[in-house]
Amino acid sequence: MDRGTMAIGGTIFAAWMMIIAGAWQVLVGIAALAKGDFFVAGDEYAYEFNLTGWGWVHLIIGAIAVLVGFSLFTGSDWARALGIAVAIGSMLANFMWLPFQPWWSIMVIAIDVFIIWSLAAVGDRLRFPNQEPDH
Template identity: 80%
Template sequence: MARRPLAIGGVVFGAWMMIVAGTWQVLVGIAALVEDEFFVTAAGYAYEFDLTGWGWVHLIIGIIAVLVGFSLFTGSDWARALGIAIAVASMIANFMWLPFQPWWSIMVIALDVFVIWALVSVGDRMRFPDQEPDR
């Protein structure tokens, strides 16, 4: 199987974007846990949770996203599948976080969309010629 630099480059860039988005999630999670008065809450929002709870959600998703982002460099199928799942979870969490930090949420959602596109579009082209398929 021939190596496809564009496909591999897309996943490498997607992995770095997942690491960046995960780091952003960790930072907003820590901010919500430490200083929840920093965030302005909208009254009557349908997905109203305690900001400390949101802090934990963002912190956990962020940590997992960073770890999965680094594991994407191995080229394994499980890392791609988990990367897609975490990016979808991140998109949902940030959609529900929109009233608290709209621009931040939109940036993370945009990064997650690119990560999903990169991980879905590469298929088996991520494999280097000397790699065996996952079993």
């Protein structure tokens, strides 16, 4: 299997992972907003933010990730670029979320790394037969 085939399959998988991880982040955001005492960080955490703020961050990033994940099935360049940007934002947010949910954050960061690779590696190979390239 060549790299292009892997990237196309990876991009389709990345689209589904963005949808699923985005839905999970929406749920985490709702949990942080509704039941903030569920999440506890240590006293020595360098990035001290209000949990309600984090709830909104996860809710917004998750909702955008779901929408971008569905748009990746169009094969458009803008969807891939936006997917990479959303995955980078998700990585940064989850890095700062590490003290609250370390295993969750590490898992989402790993998924985001794969999403970025597959969206960057696919190029114009993710096109339907009669689809014109974006200009």
